[in-house]
Amino acid sequence: MSEKKAIKVTVIGGGSSYTPELVEGLIKGYQDMPISELWLVDIEEGKHKLEIVGNLAKRMVRKSGLPMEVHLTLDRRTAIKGADFVTTQMRVGLLEARKLDEHIPISHGVIGQETTGPGGMFKALRTIPVILDICRDIEELAPDAWMLNFTNPAGMITEAVTKYSRVKTVGLCNSPVNFKKFLAEAYGVDEKQVLPEFVGINHLHWVTSALVDGQEKLPELLGGKAEYSAKNVPTLGWEPGFLESLGAVPTYYLRYFYMMTEMFEEMKKSLEEDGTRADIVSRVEKELFELYKDETLEDKPKQLEQRGGAYYSEAAVNLMQSLYLGRNDIQTLNVPNGGVFDFLPADASIEVNCVVTALGPIPLVPQHIPAHIIGLLQAVKTYESTAIDAAVSGDRGLALQALAHHPLIPSVSTAKVILDEMLEAHKKYLPNFFS
Amino acid sequence: MSEKKAIKVTVIGGGSSYTPELVEGLIKGYQDMPISELWLVDIEEGKHKLEIVGNLAKRMVRKSGLPMEVHLTLDRRTAIKGADFVTTQMRVGLLEARKLDEHIPISHGVIGQETTGPGGMFKALRTIPVILDICRDIEELAPDAWMLNFTNPAGMITEAVTKYSRVKTVGLCNSPVNFKKFLAEAYGVDEKQVLPEFVGINHLHWVTSALVDGQEKLPELLGGKAEYSAKNVPTLGWEPGFLESLGAVPTYYLRYFYMMTEMFEEMKKSLEEDGTRADIVSRVEKELFELYKDETLEDKPKQLEQRGGAYYSEAAVNLMQSLYLGRNDIQTLNVPNGGVFDFLPADASIEVNCVVTALGPIPLVPQHIPAHIIGLLQAVKTYESTAIDAAVSGDRGLALQALAHHPLIPSVSTAKVILDEMLEAHKKYLPNFFS
């Protein structure tokens, strides 16, 4: 490995509360992948947070004793120039926008969520033009860089980048990582001994096989042990018998589709009692930044783990290392479909197991695709692809088509009302639609 | 044509109130296609109706002076033996079952309709085993016969026959015929001068091009003239602007999906005021049979046209003639997908324009498929294929999966409740599920 050059990593949205996780990961992984420069870049509005987080990052690196430079900057182009990896973790419109994404749909009787339904669509509409703008810089200043995208909705963002730029990109979500950890823990084995098969797209997938130490454990999981869900979301019971005939473990976000009525009620109630998820996150973030300010703090604080994005850092560093080292290990990633699912377009992003080679991830064709899920998968993907085109073009007709065909929307008239209200509410961040 | 042999036509469900239409059509078309034997066959419960309708048929033929024998029988095998065409128009469970198909879903907040949603699914579950039983007879006794299937849900029935038998079959619906007539009338031209392009499956299709005398009239239709709908269903307005960005005229049954909320409310109200559609049809049928009894009646009575199945006879006779004569004309039919829609399975039934040759219909690949409708189309097809497998196997798990993935169902728990109640209600006609 001696001839491999030292690496420059650029973090777009470097002022995020997640950054200390990533820094910890890069420090731990230094042996295998020596980072010479870490650039944390943010926008003017995020300058204050960037300084707080950036200084903690510097203290963490100093403590490690490693020769890793940490740069804080608002100058994106300088940060990107010559980078080997660019990660994105941003929230256009900040938590205030997320709050609207959650509130408005619910006021019209529809699921209001950060990545699913109208909320997810508007997050995409706000974010895609910004991401593509970043891509223009990468194409020019770091054409060989890999863009690792953590920004939600990760599947749509990744699809937008592969369709509308030449940047090499992979989308990353911690949900498959969480499932693997759950499986390993449930059976008391090392993570390397588990191999679940994921069928689907980001935030909409089914686990259709679950090898633990070479044994298929899916029937067991379907028979009752599947009480798995992400830590930061409410758990509701599945209809007895449904899982067995489904032939797959539905991962968390599928609850919004399979239990639409119940999830809506729960969200509405929770909204009245605790505010939206955005409100809760807002409170947690405030506390985190208070901790980060502490000049004696030289490590990632434990409290960050409650933030919801557990294992993001681990996933990110794993992916970087496999690309850098050509480890050929299996990771679950957002990549273009190609011919993996023959019913989806070749350029649609999907989230499946991949072997990560030095040239990029190669998808593994899933071996078990329950026929009865294809329609739902296609329906959500159709919405996604239409919404991406709407984001790029600013075409309200396309936006209406995307929303009207979303499985969570009961009728065109509801789609129209929500669309109009949300376009107006997010006007500031949707220049494409208001020019 | 002199060497062509005279033809035997067998009508399964010959006691149907529609039969006089078909008889009229066969008489009118005799010149091009000489029918030597017409067999009307029905089941024991339908004997009385068969006699009434059959005697009318005999009087109609006698009046025509044509050498066409009309046979009435309860012996299906004799009726099928050596037939050239077998048509099916049946209602397993009669109007009583249809009433349940409409009532039960509505009582759980879901569209209750004869061919769409839970109602359509249960009509399929009751009918498919009976149709496949008929197919066994045809395979044995008339292996070269064409089965023309008018029985609803026509797309699902046709798919079941092509998947689970070797019988040559085509599914037929009057909805495309009606659209062509509407178009011809709207522009004051002959039907032969119009060519609409249909994209979709039975009772779920979009008109994506509308040539009238070689001119594309779609933009005009989308801009406001599209106030077309079948005569027997309520008309509701479309969201302004929606049609234009849709880029297609949605045909009637799409309202259940695009206007789910409004259609449900309308149905519920109508149910309270007039009873279900089954009740209305029941009243109309009673009146028709009273008319048919009149021994002086020698023609199809005008009132039959209000029954809802306008132009069925015309469509049926047209199809028979094109198959018999090899006319190579364009008709809109239910046929296996093959590679027409690359996102649907090859053996799925679709409803598209076909050239009808002497060897059967050849589908025309639609030239305009709006990307944003693919998800909905796939979702409904996935439900259909799953429900067909459930009908054949009697597997409750599959039935639950079919229903739970239907776009009109809000959650698995609702699917479960409706499924259980309907299985019990139709128990008598679902031996596969209760053995």
Add this chain to the structure above:
Amino acid sequence: MSEKKAIKVTVIGGGSSYTPELVEGLIKGYQDMPISELWLVDIEEGKHKLEIVGNLAKRMVRKSGLPMEVHLTLDRRTAIKGADFVTTQMRVGLLEARKLDEHIPISHGVIGQETTGPGGMFKALRTIPVILDICRDIEELAPDAWMLNFTNPAGMITEAVTKYSRVKTVGLCNSPVNFKKFLAEAYGVDEKQVLPEFVGINHLHWVTSALVDGQEKLPELLGGKAEYSAKNVPTLGWEPGFLESLGAVPTYYLRYFYMMTEMFEEMKKSLEEDGTRADIVSRVEKELFELYKDETLEDKPKQLEQRGGAYYSEAAVNLMQSLYLGRNDIQTLNVPNGGVFDFLPADASIEVNCVVTALGPIPLVPQHIPAHIIGLLQAVKTYESTAIDAAVSGDRGLALQALAHHPLIPSVSTAKVILDEMLEAHKKYLPNFFS
């Protein structure tokens, strides 16, 4: 039809000996499709021929008494401006080049033919850049025009146009027309009563069904009556039994593949005795032009029919009329594959039955595709697509790959020798390869 506007037809390569056929066709079809302007355009080297042919055309129109203007010009842009139909019938490099296309391969032991093998490839390499140049004019000056392409190799030219321009195009060959005429004549019926099914691409197709008056006659044809071949090519017997297991009638050009050894020997012998086909055509053309010069001639001379391109005019006028009138009749045309053959790329040109609507041809999915022919079909299509890319790019590596993978070439070293010699021989007409 009264509102339909009169039509401008532009003939690129108007000085061709075929032109009188086309003129005759346009005159005969005037009732259905009134041509107001016919522009015959040619290049400087063809001026003399253009005048001879053009004056004959003028005399023919004068005799008809129709109000059709005939224009002769070397100014392509004026000729194209506002055209409704542009036809192309050209030979870049004239018969001299064809002679080389035939001679050089034969000298290296390989079939030397105008449209198949190395000869066809070099005709494509010379022609494609010229055609695409014409397309640039059409895009600018007549963007709604249909380009009807008769220039060989018609399939490759059509594919090049659909891949590398926005011009609406259809490729046309008289070979399917000839087969239909043969079939009608053999069974003593009208052409409208026959429907053969063609599977394949231009100059490489199989007839997999042959309906005559609604009866399947394929088994009969395979059993011995298939002694059909184009009039201008030698007939050789098929291996007894081969046709029956083939399950299809191989059309003429397949002999170069199925009887490579015999056809090569025949060609070589014929070359020694009579010169190449180019020599023969050259003699025939000289005689034709002598006839055309006769100022008293006001009709297409009979001798033109021996020229080999029988029924080109009929095919061309039929196609124009069906596009103009939206006749929705079935014609066999070169169109993009789309999803017709699932093993070929969507943008590959294929030659299959199409319904010709006012919006263009819609392919009919062939119903019988013998599995054992797929490899040969793919092999030739792969060669074609690679050669098209070579023609556009001038990339010698691609040209070598195209030739080396052609089924008639025994080895890469032979491909290399032929390629080098032919590139040099045609240098003048291959600017892309010598810049």
Add this chain to the structure above:
Amino acid sequence: MSEKKAIKVTVIGGGSSYTPELVEGLIKGYQDMPISELWLVDIEEGKHKLEIVGNLAKRMVRKSGLPMEVHLTLDRRTAIKGADFVTTQMRVGLLEARKLDEHIPISHGVIGQETTGPGGMFKALRTIPVILDICRDIEELAPDAWMLNFTNPAGMITEAVTKYSRVKTVGLCNSPVNFKKFLAEAYGVDEKQVLPEFVGINHLHWVTSALVDGQEKLPELLGGKAEYSAKNVPTLGWEPGFLESLGAVPTYYLRYFYMMTEMFEEMKKSLEEDGTRADIVSRVEKELFELYKDETLEDKPKQLEQRGGAYYSEAAVNLMQSLYLGRNDIQTLNVPNGGVFDFLPADASIEVNCVVTALGPIPLVPQHIPAHIIGLLQAVKTYESTAIDAAVSGDRGLALQALAHHPLIPSVSTAKVILDEMLEAHKKYLPNFFS
């Protein structure tokens, strides 16, 4: 791993000269995969060889001190009963038949080779019925067993098994293994550090990427270092420039297609000088069996490595272990295509990189498929699939179609002559064709 049960391995064709390699491999791998029973089974004609090889195997195991039982038997059903792995390495008709496979085609001017062309086809025709007969036993007596197929032509045999039986099977060839070893050696790295990408089918594939320690080395290999070929076949130079535009390293058997003329000449010459490859192998085998007889021999003799099947044992043991342990490593295997190559049928066997899980291999979709090779790949696969159907049905028409469409056959008449002569010559082993 403690709960994993000890394993029964059955070797069909256990009297093969290769068996000592496999035995050595199983002994070396015992730690990871404990074999409790090794059954060597052969047919009556092979009894003598079985005893010689079997006794050597017993001595080898005895020397190892491992508790592995070695059984020699002619009773296939007992040998198969309850097996975990069944390997097949057989030659129906023995070396005498191979000799005919090589001689007859060459006498008609066509490549005569064990696995390619008419020779390969007849090996398949003889072997497939025998393999399917074995499959019937496995279905009954060891339904969970994996059949590892080494019998040539390995791709066709594997496809026949997956199409015509329910046995779980993987086809294995040492050619990819050899390429990996060549690559590792050429760059002085461990085999685990190389990852070539294989595109194609058994004995017809291209290396389209060659990662060495995460670096792409393909351009280097194409530029001259690609002087790789299997040890047991003659080396000929590639046309300069051809490899670069090919964009892939063609593996050995492609020479029969790309250098048909030269390879034929070489074979013919070699035949005259040394006899066929069958003759050479026959001599080597005789020597080997002389060695094996030596009762003091307790190890695989060095001379076996010259036999040509180097690393078969390593490949076999690796595959068994990965299936047994669920190692999820990458191996190049013959598996059903599914959707990997969208131009090939789903049930065609292909040879590509796979991740070997405990449930079986999952193919990795190749990332680089040169467009210009698709035709040749399809052509050979079409031949293979047709020949498989011919083998199963004994249909001479299909056999003729398979051969007539093989790219190495110049014409149908040649196909016919060779077919007839070879059918007669192998009559004894082709009961399907002579009943």
